[in-house]
Amino acid sequence: MENRRGLLRGLIIMAVLMVIGLASYGVQQGLAQDAKSQLTIEKSFPSSGKCKRCHERVFEEWETSPLSKSIHTPTFRAALDAYLTSPAGKDKALCFRCHAPHVREFPDHVQLFVTQAQSGEPSLDGVACAQCHLIKQVDRTKQPPEPKYDLGNKTMYGPYKDFAANLAHQSMESALFRKSDLCLNCHQVVPVAADLGKSNDLLGNWDQSKAVKSGKECQTCHMPEQVGESANGEAKRKVANHTFPGRIGQLRxxxxxxxxxxxxxxxxxxxxxxxxxxxxxxxxxxxxxxxxxxxxxxxxxxxxxxxxxxxxxxxxxxxxxxxxxxxxxxxxxxxxxxxxxxxxxxxxxxxxxxxxxxxxxxxxxxxxxxxxxxxxxxxxxxxxxxxxxxxxxxxxxxxxxxxxxxxxxxxx
Ligand code: HEC
Ligand code: HEC
Ligand code: HEC
Ligand code: HEC
Ligand code: HEC
CATH class of the missing domain: 2.60.40.2360 (Intracellular proteinase inhibitor BsuPI)
Structure with missing residues (x-):
């Protein structure tokens, strides 16, 4: 009798231990899987930390901008949850298409974006360097306009024709970087639940404004020109402010x-x-x-x-x-x-x-x-x-x- 009870207890303890073991193995597998997903994503979209090494000025400016916190704010987290738990929330990638646009290239990894945003301390970037500088083209015939990324060529698109060469990446001049088009894929359309026609536009008739007709682009006001080093130790030249003044900053x-x-x-x-x-x-x-x-x-x-x-x-x-x-x-x-x-x-x-x-x-x-x-x-x-x-x-x-x-x- 005593023996049988002891045996039973032993078996139960063993079973419990096995379940715990399996569960933690599962969690570890999950974590390993997440880390692998992130590595895959960051192979195509290098993290901003990699650019900081040579572009310290730009990095420090961007770091103070709202763009660097596009999936980090308590408000975004609360709104994302409200979306995911609402009947409208079927397309898990919706918010990330603008708040962490590399999700467009990795739709199978969307859960990683969600998990990281929900954690409150995502190590994945939101709207960072590569998310803009790998854009080769913006298709404005689509609504909202769609970015076309050039991945795997280690080419950074930017405003300069006369760039200094470097060991980390190729550079390529692209007129897109001095035009509003670059911004429109995220700043033109509101993510509403039904087709509201003209009423889902974010900016209004901006292209009919006096400022825009006189040749101003989004960058003129929101990435004002200044003089400084574009990369550490390079000659000073005309550069673009990356603090993205808006609600914060002098532009107000x-x-x-x-x-x-x-x-x-x-x-x-x-x-x-x-x-x-x-x-x-x-x-x-x-x-x-x-x-x-x-x-x-x-x-x-x-x-x-x-x-x-x-x-x-x-x-x-x-x-x-x-x-x-x-x-x-x-x-x-x-x-x-x-x-x-x-x-x-x-x-x-x-x-x-x-x-x-x-x-x-x-x-x-x-x-x-x-x-x-x-x-x-x-x-x-x-x-x-x-x-x-x-x-x-x-x-x-x-x-x-x-x-x-x-x-x-x-x-x-
Ligand atoms: C990949 C999508 C994306 C692109 C491309 C993009 N933005 Fe944004 N932008 C965002 C998001 C998302 C936010 C909000 C970040 C936050 O506050 O969480 C934002 C915020 C801003 C803000 C701050 C707004 C405020 O309320 O203060 C400014 C200014 C801005 N962007 C300007 C630009 C300009 C200029 C361009 C083009 C050169 C551009 N953005 C391109 C997604 C984008
Ligand atoms: C079409 C692009 C786009 C989509 C899709 C989008 N956003 Fe945004 N979001 C932006 C831009 C651009 C801003 C900055 C707006 C500004 O300041 O004018 C922003 C700002 C915000 C802000 C305020 C800034 C902050 O971080 O507190 C919240 C919250 C937010 N979005 C939540 C969401 C949620 C939740 C979804 C999904 C349901 C979503 N967004 C989908 C482009 C987008
Ligand atoms: C090993 C140093 C180094 C690293 C790392 C580096 N860059 Fe550069 N990058 C440079 C140098 C040098 C230039 C040329 C600057 C100049 O001409 O004044 C440059 C130029 C650029 C340009 C301008 C291209 C043009 O033609 O207009 C962009 C955009 C750019 N880098 C983006 C990035 C991004 C994004 C990252 C991170 C993914 C990055 N860089 C990482 C050194 C580096
Ligand atoms: C929202 C899109 C966006 C983001 C995010 C962004 N850039 Fe830029 N960047 C631009 C645009 C647009 C220009 C050209 C502006 C102009 O010339 O009017 C530019 C210019 C540059 C240049 C050349 C001019 C200069 O100021 O040195 C470098 C280098 C550069 N970016 C690197 C980076 C790095 C590194 C990061 C991340 C820390 C970053 N960018 C984040 C859009 C972006
Ligand atoms: C002539 C200068 C000028 C041009 C061009 C311009 N803006 Fe603005 N923008 C402003 C000013 C001024 C404000 C309001 C003050 C502030 O928030 O800093 C503003 C505010 C904003 C904000 C934050 C406002 C909010 O309600 O949250 C965003 C985002 C923005 N602009 C995006 C853009 C985009 C995208 C373009 C290009 C299509 C653009 N702007 C073109 C001057 C300009």
Missing amino acids: QEAAKLDVSTKVEGDKTSVTVAVQSLVPHNLPTTHPGWASVVLELTVKGKNLKTVFSDKRVYGRTYADAKGQKTVFDFEAVKVLEETVLKPEETRVEAFSFPTPKDTKTFDVEAILSYAPVTGPASFLQRIEAESSKGAQDPVFQPIPIAKFSENVPVAK
């Missing part, structure tokens, strides 16, 4: 002008604000779906107490298949409202309110800013939980674009 000061005029007429005061967008494309660009710019007007009366405030929101509101409002463009089948500032548009907003009392003057303040992320509470909580900064994550803060304030006398 050139985004819009506010022209405010206030009229006091007895008990009633009216304020008009002319918001002049200097941007040659939509402001904001309309992906992700919660992207919006807000104009806030605040009037401060006696003791600087706020006596009036109001706002206008510039963005795009979508509906999903059930007709509900959604901030997730991947669920969008319809545009409910479109208020984005069109390329170089001036929008005039009128406000009126009772003239502040018991004071000789009052303050009028107008602020234009990029709004923080919005969406369902569960989504916002998820971002907060995913961020090492929690509720202090920068996506929860507005980013000011332009400001105006004046002190207005009540009577002459």
